[in-house]
Amino acid sequence: MRNYLTEYRHELQRTFTGTSGTPPEWVPRLAEGHDAGYHLPGSAVWSVHGHVATIVAGIRVLLMQALHPGALAGVYEHSGFQKDPLGRLANTIRWIFTVTYGSTEDAQAATTRVRKIHERVRGTYVDGKGIQRDYAANDPELLRWVHITYADSFITANRIWGRPIPGGADAYVREWATAGRLMGIEDPPLTEAEVREELEQWYASGILRADERLAETVWFIRHPPLSPMLRPGYRILFAAAVASLEPRYQDMLGLRPPRFGPIPLPVITSARAVLGMVRLALGSHGPSEQAALRRLQRLGYADA
Structure with a gap:
């Protein structure tokens, strides 16, 4: 069992960060820096991002x-x-964890790197009303959509599989608004109700679209190139993520939670078991969090 857990842990680490056995080079640097950063232990952001529900x-x-x-x-x-795809995932995780656990200097530098990459991402698209539009990855409109769907998904997953958030969901939205501002979003939502209201506005706008490109992307998200050891658990977590979506979004994505005839399969409960296995393999405190705690202790924060 111990050997299996070790191999399972290494596969998880390779998937999330591109390395196994030792953390990627950017993680130990979270112990450096000269301030507490944007978020502290006990915050809503630490609570949500430190739980394995973030995988779903x-x-x-x-x-x-x-x-x-x-x-x-x-x-x-x-x-x-x-x-x-796993390299892109590792880069996204790096930004999220640096903003969550790093010093303000590191968080700002990580965000600058992302925005610089975004500068060359430009083109055109056709929206749900058939109108051709220009896009750029740093456009406030697209950044806002990404930020809002992020907040909605992390709140929803935490509510189903996570733990109580210090200060509640509104505290998480308010705290993570800092990440939105770093990315250039003006007046990001500060409450869960505002997140829901903006999602309603997006849906009503007619911009969202289901087409062949979406179907191809959904297939790829459903079948990523994971190791055979991780595939069974991922299938369950994917089904659970689908089950957590509102039916209207499931319809647009062409997805439905799995059923055995008329009976829905218990993917929510099954996902809880898979996440428990992940936590057993990775531990309750990841290396990014531990590095941040070392920085905070060095700086004299009593609660660290």
Whole structure:
């Protein structure tokens, strides 16, 4: 059992960060820096991002973000998601964890790197009303869609599979608004109700679109190039992410939770078991969090 857990842990680490056995080079640097950063232990952001429910949230947010044809075009035409999807995942995780756990200098530098990459991501897309539009990855409109779907997915996944958030969901939205501002979003939502209201506005706008490109992307998200050891668990987590979506988004994505005849399969409960296995393999405190705690202790934060 111990050997299996070790191999399972290494496969998880390779998937999330591109390395196994030792953390990637950017993680130990989270122990450096000269301030507490944007978020502290006990915050809503630390609570949500430190839980394995973020794995389902990550799948869910990829599905949601793909519904905007401009966001999808940027990923489809410019990123290496098809040739190196795990590399793209590792880069996204690096930014999220650096903003969550790093110093303000590191968080700002990581965001600058992302925005610089976005500068060359430009093109055109056709929206749900058949109108051709220009897009750029740093456009406030696309950044806002990405930010809102992120907040919605992480709140939803945490509510189903996570733990109580200090200060509740509104505290998470308010705290993670800092990440939105770093990316250039003006007046990001500060409450869960505002997130829901903006999602309603997006749906009503007619911009969201289902087409062949979306179907191809959904297939790829459903069948990523994972190791055989991780595939059974991923199938369950993917089904759980689909089950957590509103039916209207499931319809647009061409997805439904699995059923045995008329009986829905218990994917929510099954996902809880898979996430428990992941936590057993990775531990309750990841290396990014531990590095941040070392920085905070060095700086004299008593609660660290």
